[in-house]
Amino acid sequence: MGALTLHFKATYRQLKMYIWFVLVIIVFGRMTELFITSLTEDSNVSRLSETNMLIILLPLIAIVLPLSYYKRMVHLGATRKQVFWGLHGVYAIWAALVALINSLWILIQMKVFHNYASVVDLVDAFHWNDFGFLGSFLYQTAFYLMVMALLSMLASGYSNPVGWLLSALLLTAIPLGTAISSLRVYVISFFETLLFNDSLLLGVGYNLLLYLLFAAGGWLFTRVRAH
């Protein structure tokens, strides 16, 4: 069994309950929505794209795994490095999988179901579909990976005072940045550059740069973690 397959299987075992819970919630949510809309006259009720809900899995994976997977794997004989790279491989698979599903689903909705008008889709909202199927897939994968690396870094630092400080700083920086008007410009510009970049190369590049930064931070916490 290859190292990545092993980590993917082992993490799936660890996440199985969460994954199925999210999937059941999505299905139930959609069924409830269908039931309610069938009772109303208004057929133009907007709804969130079904596959966008899958994105919930990604922060869940990035938070749960560093907390519950690390010790178990190390106790079975893995080194810190093996666990760290294994987790990032797993993040990449999930990020790519969700990005692929979202990129495909928007195409299916537009070209097969023709029911796109009342759907709110993040891929469309961030104009990622302007870059075509492959561009949308790449942009999403890079963005999802970056967010997963950030959350994984914070979760890995849970037993470290620096980790707590970093979490506190990030939690205060976002509301503070949006509340102070002089800072708001920079905050908006930062998120625009990251999420709404007109250049695919720059958009993906900035996200990957941040991913590398957060992954490096995650490694610094992982290499000093006790087990």
Added chain:
Amino acid sequence: MSIALACYNLSKSYGPTAALQHLNLQLEENVIYGLLGRNGAGKTTLLNTIAGAIAAESGTIEVYGKRLSKREHPEDFCYVRSQFRHFGGARVMEALQIAATFYPRWDWTFARELLDIFLVDQDKKIRQLSSGTQSLIGNIIGLASRASLTLYDEPVLGLDVLMRERFYKALMEDYANYPRTILLSTHLIDEIAPVAEHIFILESGTLLLQDHMEHIRKSAYLLRGNAEAVTSFTDGKRVIYQEAYGRGMLAAIYEPLTDADMLHVRKLDLSIEMLSLQKLFLYLIEGGL
């Protein structure tokens, strides 16, 4: 014989409590060592430090001559913890399959044999097993990994006498066929005596005693008799414990005795008996050497 593991001047504390104090320890290649000590003596801290699970505040660790950096996991190394964190939802075989990928010398035939010996159902989920059986999974990994340096922290904790004996037997037989360096920490002192070739006794983070089992067997004695006679005989000898009762005295000594010494004992009308490892441990801890 070459040195498999060397610890120099290791110190580690938890707040005001010193768990390891300038500890020096060397393990030779292909020897089974027993690590003894009462609760809180620093055994697990020492094993965790060697495994790179925690970092010592000072001191160095070398494995096969390679100096390890702080928290570095040694190569070709296996550490079986007493508090083994399992994937509860995984089946026994799945856990072993994961472990097998981390040990280049993993022996599947032996692992399956051990599952039979320890009566562990490979298809059962780990959370369905008793705590004793769960700890056996760690022991199976420790044995089947065949790592050249293997540490066990309380491997027989929670096991019944049958499984304990089976573990020692499997360990000894496999060690005879595939010699390697093994360090076993345990509270069941007399059980380790036939297994270990060399003993370390740890107390308050320092080594109270380290010696070959063979030398221990020839050196640990308990003397009883008239207080004056006991004092006269033990004069100049390494007395690890003594206790007066009425006119009599009991003394535990740690020194190999010659035939002349034995003759002297008989002349002084003293009773003498060899100390078990457990009694030696007890007297050492009580007497503080």
